[in-house]
Amino acid sequence: MDQREANDIENEGLGCEWKEMERNTSSFSCDRQMSGTVREPLLVKNRINATSQIAIVGANVCPIESLDYEIVENDLFKQDWRSRSKVQIFQYVVLKWTLSLLIGLSTGVVAFFNNLAVENIAGFKLLLTTDLMFQRKYFQAFAAYAGCNMVLSMCAAALCAYIAPAAAGSGIPEVKAYLNGVDAYSILAPSTLFVKIFGSIFGVAAGFVVGKEGPMVHTGACIAALLGQGGSRKYHLTWKWLRYFKNDRDRRDLITCGAAAGVAAAFRAPVGGVLFALEEAASWWRSALLWRTFFTTAIVAMVLRSLIQFCQSGKCGLFGQGGLIMFDVSSAVPAYDTADLLAVMFLGIIGGILGSLYNYLVDKVLRIYSIINERGPIFKILLVMAVSFLTSCCAYGLPWFANCTPCPIGLDEACPTTDGSGNYKNFQCPPRHYNDLASILLNTNDDAIRNLLNSSNEKEFQLATLCIFFAAMYFLGIITYGIAIPSGLFIPVILAGASYGRLVGTIVGPTSNLDVGLFALLGAASFLGGTMRMTVSLCVILLELTNNLLMLPLVMLVLLISKTVADCFNKGVYDQIVKMKGLPYMEAHAEPYMRQLVAGDVVSGPLITFSAVEKVGNIIHALKMTRHNGFPVIDEPPFSDAPELCGLVLRYHLLVLLKGKKFTKQSVLSGTEILRKFHAFDFAKAGSGKGPKLEDLDITEEEMEMYVDLHPIANTSPYTVVETMSLAKAAILFRGLGLRHLCVVPKTPGRPPIVGILTRHDFMPEHILGIYPHMDPHK
């Protein structure tokens, strides 16, 4: 008994030590409630920014359970689904596919609704402005335009700032981190979904240089999470069948489907969506998942097609005429020779350089914004309104510098156009003239892209116009990402890329066989490659956006070059944001310096272990003093001959076990009794923030002295490595199998059966280089 108490005190001491250590690497720790505690400027070099661009996302990061827990839980309770009854198997399979179907359906509908709302709101705003311009009421026109933008942006910012700060930004980095095993606070909550949808509508309609594509990915993921959770338990909306999906593996699968559906809906690119989920979003991939995401995106494509067909009869107000292909350039036949290839390669190099510069600037601007955003919701809204005003000024002011161009003769379209969108805006010009800058700047983003890719009139845009437009889009894009609205990066990047592509096309035009519209497409591809650094998925998305298969070799070429060039300077924009937010993202490869270390080198000191039959008080104490999530359990005499590793218990399972109160007065095995009391689904993982809490446990003083048998909840065969294993190999094991805890066992016999536990944080460069500061991270 004395020994146990001594142990207990030791544990306590260790607990504190660990807390101390966790503070050092605190940007990752699960237990920090850090909003408002950081006051240092964020631009200090090499400081890890634990706060997001709006200071709250990422502050409370919890890694997701190991992928192998599904098996463990099933093993524990012999509840493998294949050994379940036929009815249960049927329920599981039906539900799995039904959920995928529902994700596809709802994402498709939401995306269409988003499109519809944006085009109607923005269309109305532009019609109003054009009308006033037509009456030569220039000041009123600006007031109406800027006013509409201001109101819309205020709505978006207020939603974001007050209801769901996690909805700001693109959302792709957070989804990517989730699928890597990092669950940022409330990133998939219903409130986030609500704000993401409406914030995105208001933000895009407010004329910001932002896209709705990134937010659609996040929306898709949120819809999937919501459907998987089966609504709210509070309102009794949850459904018994959904218990099969209360584990991290099924949840992750659903969210992968959701992200794919989001891309598929945003770009109307079903195959692109699958590939995006595969290449950019998911960290672990199974071919069964390929199959399910493919099903989901097929549903999205069907839904969108039907809705668009329904709208083509004119029942959807100002909804555009674009079909399933958003930016169709299939009419242009690409013919090219060596000189054209050189021009295309030049575009690729430009795209790489501009793209990496863009990433660099976005990172810097995000750090500045996070200082402002941390001051409170009011500051967030003010920042949004300032950017909105600046954007309005650019969109309305810059076209005055453009010259009026006489309308070309023999056009199919009206010139100047009289409706809100359209190709040839009259602006301040005399009749039968158009202002080419206004046609792209004072327009919706989608129409601007369509105009830039249009190749029916080679001379539609003057060189100066394209230069001004490019500069405006490049810098507005940079300063807009990071304000408190849902903001995608695809559209700004495509706009800027298409404008310099068309610029190059116009310059080399007379000597080239490719037309300017195709040059604009290649410019967009090069800039996308330079910022996002995706390859196959971008290629397929562009193919599905433009429906010109013959451009494929050129698009591939330009993407290859721009990615190669940009990779020399920095990482892709999403990776950069993940890092900046301090999300502990596990890379697929081991860093080179890890080869010089062994697993034992980074395990931080001895750790808290439990006996297989442990005193309740000790458990409560350990749970209170630390935030550890996994505790090794040691079989000790009299239950075994020598101390040996029995397994690993999870905090969550311990809480459920303690809540059951199956305690014994003496230290005896009571596993079977305990098992009889519980059902496997009692241990199923609840949605984020739900499940039992330590504070809710109500254990009496007497019970504190009693014992509980941990055998039934222990994962009796955790993955282990020997302490002398190369850290690189341990990292590959950890990442390859998607673990949360990796037990390190001693090499030589006769020592305690476990040396320590490696978690995600122990593999982070910041942690390792913190312990070994003299190690060269590049060697």
Next chain:
Amino acid sequence: MDQREANDIENEGLGCEWKEMERNTSSFSCDRQMSGTVREPLLVKNRINATSQIAIVGANVCPIESLDYEIVENDLFKQDWRSRSKVQIFQYVVLKWTLSLLIGLSTGVVAFFNNLAVENIAGFKLLLTTDLMFQRKYFQAFAAYAGCNMVLSMCAAALCAYIAPAAAGSGIPEVKAYLNGVDAYSILAPSTLFVKIFGSIFGVAAGFVVGKEGPMVHTGACIAALLGQGGSRKYHLTWKWLRYFKNDRDRRDLITCGAAAGVAAAFRAPVGGVLFALEEAASWWRSALLWRTFFTTAIVAMVLRSLIQFCQSGKCGLFGQGGLIMFDVSSAVPAYDTADLLAVMFLGIIGGILGSLYNYLVDKVLRIYSIINERGPIFKILLVMAVSFLTSCCAYGLPWFANCTPCPIGLDEACPTTDGSGNYKNFQCPPRHYNDLASILLNTNDDAIRNLLNSSNEKEFQLATLCIFFAAMYFLGIITYGIAIPSGLFIPVILAGASYGRLVGTIVGPTSNLDVGLFALLGAASFLGGTMRMTVSLCVILLELTNNLLMLPLVMLVLLISKTVADCFNKGVYDQIVKMKGLPYMEAHAEPYMRQLVAGDVVSGPLITFSAVEKVGNIIHALKMTRHNGFPVIDEPPFSDAPELCGLVLRYHLLVLLKGKKFTKQSVLSGTEILRKFHAFDFAKAGSGKGPKLEDLDITEEEMEMYVDLHPIANTSPYTVVETMSLAKAAILFRGLGLRHLCVVPKTPGRPPIVGILTRHDFMPEHILGIYPHMDPHK
């Protein structure tokens, strides 16, 4: 000393025991030279067929080294490439991309050459036949046609039977198995490449119902393997820089690129190639690889485009007019309503049923053929000639049953056509009439597909014609796969699928909005989905083949349905062939019955271990008596306090070490001396069949009594699992990290430090169900 000798004898005993055991599971064992030893009929149920359809491939199967050996070898010699000099890094990176470039270039050129040769040979043959038909010399026409076919098929068969039996069949299953870690005998040898290219040309030109697409994938993989090996060492063609690629990881990466390049070249579908490599071929995937395969296929696309453009000026003889899009249907605009969707779903169901039946029949026919093929090369050739004669009879005979159709009025094309290919064959019909069956049956496969997908004349083919054609293709396809020629499955499947698709289209034609050409496309998609069971890659390949993006939702739908239906009956055709050949393919998921076993249950008895400083004689003896590839090394007193697992040594490394002859008279540590003698590249893996052999070692009696220190070559931190770990979890670890050996360690202390080694074969259902015959494999 006595104890050591006792040990020795025990080892010997075990060695024999193992040999005995290996004989039981012999279809997998590395050491079997079994060609000619199997005489039992192959149709006996549940017998695992260790021989391929032509009896030799797969007889000598060696698993590939663990993926982690790159790290191990680098760790051993501190030769991490990042710690190499700048020049070496530069060499590695340049070479990696140069090799990818070369693979792309050569695969593109080979594919084009293949196309060119086939179209010229087959075109000439058809012209000759048509000419004779035109002169009403029907018998001579048949003789010419069947004679040409016979000669060509004899060439193909002779090449296959005498030079490289491994070149027969599709090659995709073997490439798939290679990328899973199973190196079938001479599957990537230069002779295989040679036969694959020319055999495929002769086979396709001989009018067989086979494709050149599967062989192209194999060709791409062979080219990659050849380039990675740097030519032949015999002719001093190997290159110093290529030593970086003498390991299994880099070789596997190259072969993945090669397979992708093969698909890209065969279908002129660069993105489809990448996805095929990802979905069907590769077992492990890294995003860096996505990037490299993408580069390779982009090169293929460029090469093909240039060569096709060169040929369009008419310099390539009878080479077709098809551009980068092989079967362009982009002119057809799909409009569909609910009734059409029902028809499409019906097609999907039909495709699923016919596809699974096809797989079943192919499997049965392969088993029959393997009996014939095993009798010797002559029988192989006779079988090929018999099938060739049957094919010629069908192609020439069946059109006589078709009615002559008057030429439609107002056609762009000539009717009847006068050249070899073309749409409207005159055959026996009067002038201004055409024989619709002859236009598809007595034609090249590519032209037949093009005719079936053609929608310019809805009534071009009569119902009876399509029925006959479908039946012919379905059964000829089944009996042709498995004869001793390189034969792809894609084209027969597309032909049969397109014909029943067009049949359905013609029947529902009057009530449908979709035209018959699109129905044919959907039929092909459904049958492909039903046999191959791929999803995304098939979808993209079909998209790139036909260039009609608007068909995407329908193609996705039909693929989903047909795959779902077919999966109810059996596995995909490639998986089935892999299984039938007895290649020990590791599935990505663990089988359900594995959850009821632990790792210790399948480890077969005690195993041969070495002391850390071992007597040379013992090593030689163990190497002679067993074919084991990995041996655990135990640190024993006096080198450690208690026996502990030092690591794992590989047979290959042992041979290199013994060849170096750094022995000592006494049992002492001599590791540093040994290391000084060797260079890291001495241990680099040679190409298949090269490297030191046990017979080449020339160890004297005196040396036999000496000792050698195994520390320098031991992998000191092999991945281990506890004996009580669920076999399912062990399987996931094994497969997830791509291991070859997995050490099983005891749970309780005080026992020998290693219980056994799990290898690929221990996870095979045949092995497990052999030990536990009463286990239900489905539970």
